[in-house]
Amino acid sequence: MKKSQTELKRLAAEKAVEFVPENEYIGIGTGSTVNLFIEALGKSSKQIKGAVATSRESAALMAQYGIPEIHPNEVSSLAVYVDGADEINPLLQMIKGGGGAHLGEKIVARLAQQFICIADETKYVKRLGKFPVAMEVIPMARSMVSRELVKLGGQPELRIGFKSLNGNEIVDVTGLDLSQPIAMEDKLNAILGMVENGIFARDPADLLILAKQDGVELITAHV
Numbered sequence: 001m002k003k004s005q006t007e008l009k010r011l012a013a014e015k016a017v018e019f020v021p022e023n024e025y026i027g028i029g030t031g032s033t034v035n036l037f038i039e040a041l042g043k044s045s046k047q048i049k050g051a052v053a054t055s056r057e058s059a060a061l062m063a064q065y066g067i068p069e070i071h072p073n074e075v076s077s078l079a080v081y082v083d084g085a086d087e088i089n090p091l092l093q094m095i096k097g098g099g100g101a102h103l104g105e106k107i108v109a110r111l112a113q114q115f116i117c118i119a120d121e122t123k124y125v126k127r128l129g130k131f132p133v134a135m136e137v138i139p140m141a142r143s144m145v146s147r148e149l150v151k152l153g154g155q156p157e158l159r160i161g162f163k164s165l166n167g168n169e170i171v172d173v174t175g176l177d178l179s180q181p182i183a184m185e186d187k188l189n190a191i192l193g194m195v196e197n198g199i200f201a202r203d204p205a206d207l208l209i210l211a212k213q214d215g216v217e218l219i220t221a222h223v
């Protein structure tokens with residue numbers, strides 16, 4: 001029988017627990033796939049020193065499962081960072097930020113020695129760009145940033161009623177040319193008033209745990 005998307009997410013999440021080293025600090029992302037990872041880690045016998053959370057939602061779920069939380073300023077390095085993605089390509093470059101948490105995710109991922117992305121097969125794409133790219137922007141610069149995004153060929157749309165963890169606004173952009181994801185990531189971040197965009201190309205994942213109908217595949221970057 002065909003597995004649902006949630007069942008596939010759970011398979012990837014459960015597999016990721018095997019890659020968590022004992023007695024180390026780790027980083028934990030945000031989203032529905034990561035929620036299943038937190039649950040699987042919490043129910044497993046694995047003991048970690050603590051985890052840095054990238055959102056209030058992840059921190060709350062970690063507390064529920066007795067996973068000790070540590071603040072990012074209290075650690076200089078994390079053994080692994082586990083997170084989902086909205087899209088991921090064969091180079092393991094990603095679009096993230098569907099939940100508006102990409103700024104914290106980029107910061108915590110940078111602290112980690114290994115980035116493990118967990119995803120169901122719908123997230124694996126040849127080319128990035130269908131999923132809107134989330135931009136975290138300083139509220140007073142929102143219109144100015146949006147005009148710059150239009151000049152780059154994008155169609156910006158404010159995420160109404162949403163504030164990021166750091167009190168900023170999120171503008172979702174479609175239509176950008178992501179054929180050169182690193183160049184676009186840099187170009188977007190050079191816009192004044194932009195805090196961080198949701199393209200993770202400069203620092204891609206190291207390992208993708210991809211759950212498919214015919215099993216779980218481990219993928220490292222195909223260059």
Ligand SMILES: O=C[C@H](O)[C@H](O)[C@H](O)COP(=O)(O)O
Nearest residue numbers: 031032033084097098099101
């Ligand atoms: O801001 C949210 C994050 O980047 C998530 O990792 C991403 O949106 C994937 O979420 P989900 O696992 O719910 O598809």
